[in-house]
Amino acid sequence: MTTTDAEPTPAVPAIGEEILSVDGLVKHFPIRKGLLQRQVGAVQAVDGLTFNVTRGETLSLVGESGCGKTTTGRLLTRLLEPTSGKIVFEGRDISHLSEGRMRPLRRDVQMIFQDPYGSLNPRHTVGKIVGAPYRLQNVKTEHGVKRAVQELLELVGLSPEHYNRYPHEFSGGQRQRIGIARTLALRPKLIVADEPVSALDVSIQAQVVNLLEDLQEEFDLTYVMIAHDLSVVRHVSDRVAVMYLGKIVELADRVSLYEKPMHPYTVALLSAVPVPDTKRKGKQERIRLQGDVPSPINPPPACRFHTRCWKAQEICKTTEPPLVELAPGHQTACHFPENVEQPTAKAE
C-alpha cells in the first residue's frame, strides 16, 4: 500500500466483477468499568460476516434495530476499525489501513447517512457542504468548485440557486438530496447507504429511492443499502442479506428471498410486512416472534435465533449452523430451513 494508491486502478466497470469482499468481519465494542478501565465484556455488534458485493449491484442488509447493520456500514467505510476479519475493496485489504492511507480511497467509497437533519452541518451553507469533498480531497474541478456544486445540485433535483442557503431552510427530502449530492461529488464507485430513506415521509421515500436508482444507472454505482423496511428493500435490491444479532442468517437474490425464504427469521420478518391487498390478507398468517432480541453483550450460544425460533431443537442450542448454499445463490444458516413453495405459518 503506497501513496500511488491515490490514482486507483483505471475504471473498467465490468459488471459481475467483485468490488468488495468481506471475510469474517467482526466488531466488538469493549465495555470498560472501574478506575483502571478493565474490560468486563464486549458488545458483539458484528460477529463474523462474510459476503461479496458485485460491481453494479445493490446489496441490502436488513434486520431489526441493533442487529449490527449500521455498524457493518461504518466498518465498510472504515469509520470504525474492525476487531478482526478482512474487508477487501478492489483487491486491496482496507480493514486496518491508517487514516492517512485510507484518505485517497475515500473517493471511491462514500456513505449516505440516515438522518438528513444530523448529517448536514447546520452552520455551513449548501455550497460549502457539497463542495467540502473537493476541498478535503484536493480535487480540482474544471470550472471551479461552485460550478461543480451547482451541477451536482441539479443532478439530484435541487436548484443551483440553493447554493447559498442553509440546511435548516430545507425539508427532510431536500436535505437528503443535499447529502446525496455531497456523496456523489467525488464520483465514488461504492456507496454505503445507511437507511437513506427511513427518516423520510413515505411519499418522499419513493422519490429518493428512485433518485438513487437513476443515479446508479447513470454512474455505474454499487450500493450497499442498509434498511429495515422490507418493501423498500424489495424495490431496490438485487440481493438481500438478512442479519440477526451480528450475523448473516440468510443471503439470497431478491426474488428467491422474497418468494422462498429459508431461514425461519426471514419468514417471520416477511410475514410482518403489511399486505396492501385486502383479498390476499387473510391467506398469510403473521408469525409473531416471542420475546425481545437478546442482548448482543451476551448473545445466545450456537444459533443465535434459537431463543425465539418456533422450530428450535436441541442441536440449535449446541451447534452453530454454518451459512451454506442450499439453492443456487441462496445461502442460509439454519439446521431446519424452510424450503417450501410458500412460507408456511406454523406460528405460535
Added chain:
Amino acid sequence: MSTPLEVEPGSSSAQPEAILKGVGKIEGRSLWQISWMRLKRDKVALAGGAFVLLLILVGIFAPVICKLVGVTPNDFHQDLVDPSLQTPIGKLGGVSWDHPFGIEPVNGRDIFARIVYGARISLLIAFLATLLSVVIGVVMGIVAGYFGGWVDTLISRLMDIFLAFPLVLFALALVGAIPDKMFGLQGDALRVALIVFIIGFFSWPYIGRIIRGQTLSLREREFVDAARSLGARRPYILFTELLPNLIAPILVYATLLIPTNVLFEAGLSYLGVGVRPPTASWGDMLSGAANWYQVDPMYMIPPGLAIFVTVLAFNLFGDGLRDALDPRSR
C-alpha cells in the same frame, strides 16, 4: 408488498422543488440573521448592548471627552478642597459645571475624568482577560470533548485543579512579588498584563467545561462522520465542523464573563494590586472613597454606580444574546 413504493416513472425528478424554483432568487438567511432579528425585538437586551457600546466608545475616546468637558484626570484642584476638613468645598462633593461628578477629597482631582479614564482600564482588562480565558477554554474544551479518553481525563482534572486554586491570594502574592520591570514591560502596562494573565489563565476552566460538554454531544452528530468519511483531518473537524456550532455558547459565555472580570479587576484594585496610582481605576477609586464615606459620601457614588451599571448592562445584553441564539426557541 412493494405497492406503496410504485410511483409512475418520471415523478422522481422532484416536483416539490419545482415550486421553489418559481420563487426565484432567495438569499439564504443565516442563523446569525435570524438571531439578530430576534435580538432586535428584545428591548432590554438592546439597551444593555447600547450602553456597552457607549462605554466602549467612552473608553476609546476618553481624552477627547475630557477635553470637551474641560477636565483632566490627574490635576490637583486643592483650591476647591477645604484646607482644614480636606473635603471638597460645596454641596454634593463639590459638584459644579466645571466638575460634573464633583472632586476627590484631599487633592481635588476631577471624578468625572477619572471615571472616564477608569472605564478604559476596566474594559481593557476585562476584554483581554475574557479573550485569553475564552481562547484557552475553547481549545482545551473542544480537544477534551472530541478526543475523549485519557486526553479528556487529563484536561478535566486540570480544570478541577485550576478551579480549586485560591485565585485572589495568588494574585496578591504574585503582584507583590514581581519586580517593576518584566518581559520588557513596566509600570501600568506590566500590571495590566499581569492582571489579564491571572484572570484569564485561571478562569478558562469555566468555559472549558461548557465547550467540552457541547462538543461531547456535537461529535456524535452525523455531520462529523460525514466529514470523516470524506477524509477530513482532525483540525478540519475541530475548527471547521465543530467550532461554528460552538460560536453561540462561546459568545454568550464571553459576554457574561466580561462583567465578572470587571468586578474582579475592581476587586483587585480595591485590594491595592491593580493598576497603580495615579492611573485611574474604578476599584481604586472605591477603595479611596471607603475612607471618606462618612464625611463625603458623594465620592463613592460615581465609581460604585459605574461598576454597577456596567455589570448590569453586560449581563442584560448577554442574557438577551443567549435567548436570541438559543436553539430551543428556534
